[in-house]
Amino acid sequence: MFDLTGKTALVTGGNGGIGLGMAEGLAKAGARVIVAARNPQKSAAAVETLKALGSDSFALSADVTDEASVQRLFDQVAERCGRLDILVNNAGTTVRKPADQLALAEWHMVMDTNLTSAFLCCRAAHAHLKAAGGGKIINIGSMLSIFGAPYAPVYGASKGGIVQLSRALAASWAPDKIQVNAVLPGWIRTELTDAARAQVQGLEERVNARTPAGRWGRPEDLAGIAVFLASKASDFVTGTAIPVDGGYSIAA
Secondary structure (H helix, E strand, O other): OOOOOOOEEEEEOOOOHHHHHHHHHHHHOOOEEEEEEOOHHHHHHHHHHHHHOOOOOEEEEOOOOOHHHHHHHHHHHHHHHOOOOEEEEOOOOOOOOOHHHOOHHHHHHHHHHHHHHHHHHHHHHHHHHHHOOOEEEEEEOOHHHOOOOOOOHHHHHHHHHHHHHHHHHHHHHHHHOEEEEEEEEOOEOOHHHHHHHHHOOOHHHHHHHHOOOOOOEOHHHHHHHHHHHHOHHHOOOOOOEEEEOOOHHHOO
């Protein structure tokens, strides 16, 4: 039920952090994993990690905020693999400023990277997934899809949009046997959250105190949910937004 042998998965931002954690889970389940990212050194290292897990992995360079670049990316996947079964939209960034200090260019940069890129990739993936007889899309949201943070208005807006985009696509593409779901990671140790801990005083302690699991998450904590949502096990699960947060979102 969880076997992904013979499946092709594309993971944007898959060369580090949550994206690589999910990619490793997909590789261990048997999928061929394509890493789409802009840093060639990080991508090469990620591919070596995935190959060591038995995946016939490779990397493609793409700017997922650019429509033409996204189209080239999916054309390359189709040419090299002949099919696409799984898309993970993980590319993301943030700017930590209150709204009154946020420049319009910063707003557009975060929204384009986090939300517009997911739309472009989903749109480009649709025909390929439909041709494969159905498929899976996993969009990466955040705890800030649920909660408000005074220092992250644009990040929260983009991640709230991810949930609503996922729901709309799930409803639209169900007849094509495409399931679309969102994952809402909690506080996971990545390059982005390393910067957050440095910039937001007391964040480390507050997260540890509120999280029932008593710790920050690790990228590998996202591997299981990626395999579930990419496999036949989730064929009747669509339009959901699933927290993977050690209980952070249910704590008082």
